[in-house]
Amino acid sequence: MKAHLTRRYMFSASHRLHSDAMSAEENAATYGKCNNPHGHGHNYTLEVTVSGPVDERTGMVCNLVDLDGFVHREILRRFGHQNLNTMTEFEGTVPTTENLCVTIFDILQRGFGLAHLEKVRFEETMMNSFEYAGEGKKNLLIV
């Protein structure tokens, strides 16, 4: 039987929302306080949802040790306490939480093969959350 498993993680990072394609005025108008050149930070909550048949021998969709290990190694250690604007993933891309969702989804999709990746959900603050379930589903939501 197919079940969905969701694991929540946290990391803190800073960013500045600024697009080279816009004038200084447009950037200020579009991003407001988030355009502050010194940047600012968030405690991000990341939710990773995977799915698959529950293995009869283990009772698991996938072993949490494997999922946790991958996320700690490839995401939390790399992104935690970093300035997102300085990371290769955001060269030429504004590090909005929308783009962070897509970036993290792609890392998981490419590297974690032990269960089907359903979606990635980010809480930037208690008031904002973002979800991405891959291109095929066109499922980028702001909730």
Next chain:
Amino acid sequence: MVYLTRKAEFSASHYYHNPEFTPEENRRIFGKCNNPNGHGHNYTLEVTVKGEVDPRSGFVVDLKQLKEVLNREVLDAMDHRLLNKEVPEFFTRIPTTENLAIAIWQRLAPKLKAAQLHRVRVYETSDLFVDFYGEA
């Protein structure tokens, strides 16, 4: 179609062990959860039902009835129990959060009359939950 979610909490203990595995395999696959003395969680259960709103009552489902079914089928059977030894589903299946969500679905689905079961979500901790939608 309107969706209604009811939450409940229960506390239970469990351990993970497959008698078909060697002791080494059990330890490697299940880690700390393989401790035969068990360990416990405060589980949070979310049951979501769906249906049309009854024009006379304005309800998708009578919450009193849903609560009674939840109490009888799930909480009375699982709260403050060792799942492996006291809940029949887990005499043969490993009481992971995945299997707990499936077992709760299987207990509730035949008992809900007015509304249709949509999702069973079980939080083992605030950082880990499983959703089961009745999919084969």
